[in-house]
Amino acid sequence: MRIFLLGSLVLVTIFLDTVQAGGADGRVIEGLPSNRPLNIAHRGSSGMRPEHTVAAYQLAVDQGADIIECDLAVTKDKQLICTHDAWLNKTTDVHTKPEFQDRVKRYRIDGRFIEDYFTVDFTMEELKTLRTVQSRSYRDQSYNYQFPMASFDDYIAVVKNASAFGRTIGIYPETKNPSFFNGILEAENTTMEDILLASLEKYGYVNANSPCFIQSFDENSLRYMANKTELPLIILNPLLLTDQKMTELAVFCYGIGPSKSEILPVNPTSNKLLQSTDFITRAHAKGFKIHPYTFRNEDQFLAFDYGSDPYEEYQTFVNLGVDGLFTDFPHSFSKFLDCQYPQVVGNAAKLSVHLGTTVVITLLAMFLQG
Numbered sequence: 001m002r003i004f005l006l007g008s009l010v011l012v013t014i015f016l017d018t019v020q021a022g023g024a025d026g027r028v029i030e031g032l033p034s035n036r037p038l039n040i041a042h043r044g045s046s047g048m049r050p051e052h053t054v055a056a057y058q059l060a061v062d063q064g065a066d067i068i069e070c071d072l073a074v075t076k077d078k079q080l081i082c083t084h085d086a087w088l089n090k091t092t093d094v095h096t097k098p099e100f101q102d103r104v105k106r107y108r109i110d111g112r113f114i115e116d117y118f119t120v121d122f123t124m125e126e127l128k129t130l131r132t133v134q135s136r137s138y139r140d141q142s143y144n145y146q147f148p149m150a151s152f153d154d155y156i157a158v159v160k161n162a163s164a165f166g167r168t169i170g171i172y173p174e175t176k177n178p179s180f181f182n183g184i185l186e187a188e189n190t191t192m193e194d195i196l197l198a199s200l201e202k203y204g205y206v207n208a209n210s211p212c213f214i215q216s217f218d219e220n221s222l223r224y225m226a227n228k229t230e231l232p233l234i235i236l237n238p239l240l241l242t243d244q245k246m247t248e249l250a251v252f253c254y255g256i257g258p259s260k261s262e263i264l265p266v267n268p269t270s271n272k273l274l275q276s277t278d279f280i281t282r283a284h285a286k287g288f289k290i291h292p293y294t295f296r297n298e299d300q301f302l303a304f305d306y307g308s309d310p311y312e313e314y315q316t317f318v319n320l321g322v323d324g325l326f327t328d329f330p331h332s333f334s335k336f337l338d339c340q341y342p343q344v345v346g347n348a349a350k351l352s353v354h355l356g357t358t359v360v361i362t363l364l365a366m367f368l369q370g
Contacts, residue, residue, distance in 0.1 A: 031168025038324030041065035047328035064334030067170035080152035087116035170211035226252035255289035293326035
């Protein structure tokens with residue numbers, strides 16, 4: 001009987017190892033798979049619905065995403081709204097609203113002046129009156145003007161609803177243009193980072209193994225948060241990093257989100273793949289997890305070598321050793337993963353939260369009792 005129970009305990013332990021994402025620094029990310037790359041839905045299922053809407057987030061969950069990514073901006077009343085840019089014209093119908101015509105402003109962001117409507121000049125209630133549009137003309141326009149913008153609370157609600165049904169969905173918020181927002185928030189004696197961390201704490205994302213990755217292109221933003229949270233931090237970077245810079249970042253970053261061209265460049269003239277770089281090898285040697293961006297199904301984003309087949313691109317990057325990837329089409333990547341990895345992994349991930357700890361403790365108690 002002891003032998004049977006010990007064997008069962010070992011099997012359950014193995015089961016748990018397959019459904020929790022482990023980092024090279026020893027931490028385990030609760031509820032996320034560790035034996036395959038993570039499926040990170042970029043702005044939700046943004047290839048099929050207007051980005052950063054509850055509809056896009058929920059569709060990503062339904063399509064099998066492990067994690068939903070969101071960009072954040074700050075509102076006039078110091079709340080967090082999910083949107084890729086600090087300005088609104090590109091992805092909403094704000095220009096059709098006569099009551100907001102006097103809100104056009106000119107701000108300097110990342111070294112350039114932009115004239116538009118900006119989230120910082122609208123309250124959350126006002127932003128909720130806007131309707132979103134698909135900003136990419138080559139994608140389905142039939143969902144335009146149907147969905148409001150999503151607040152950070154709306155975003156979290158989608159994830160928590162999935163958790164209520166026994167499935168862990170990770171979150172991946174980004175502090176976007178933090179220096180711009182912090183310049184405005186300075187008079188309020190707060191920062192974009194403080195607002196985000198307070199919101200995350202409210203929802204229970206506080207530990208080193210919480211299924212929450214905080215990302216930013218702004219190194220100072222991450223350094224600031226590293227002194228205030230144990231959550232895994234991801235530095236986004238469109239350029240090649242030296243070994244020395246990786247060593248500096250490894251002190252406070254869990255992973256790197258590089259442009260996929262850092263890993264496998266494409267000749268801009270011939271649209272043919274060039275030689276892969278040593279980026280992943282060097283980054284893994286420093287202990288980083290690697291989540292490149294952004295994978296898209298349309299032909300204009302695929303090298304000719306892939307034969308218009310996004311599965312070929314997925315396979316190439318998985319073979320190169322990525323730990324996850326950002327995709328506008330999480331359904332495609334989910335199908336790819338189903339083909340490459342045993343389906344039991346997906347089922348195990350859904351059950352682990354409810355079964356894992358209880359089963360291990362029960363088996364261990366029975367083993368010790370004889």
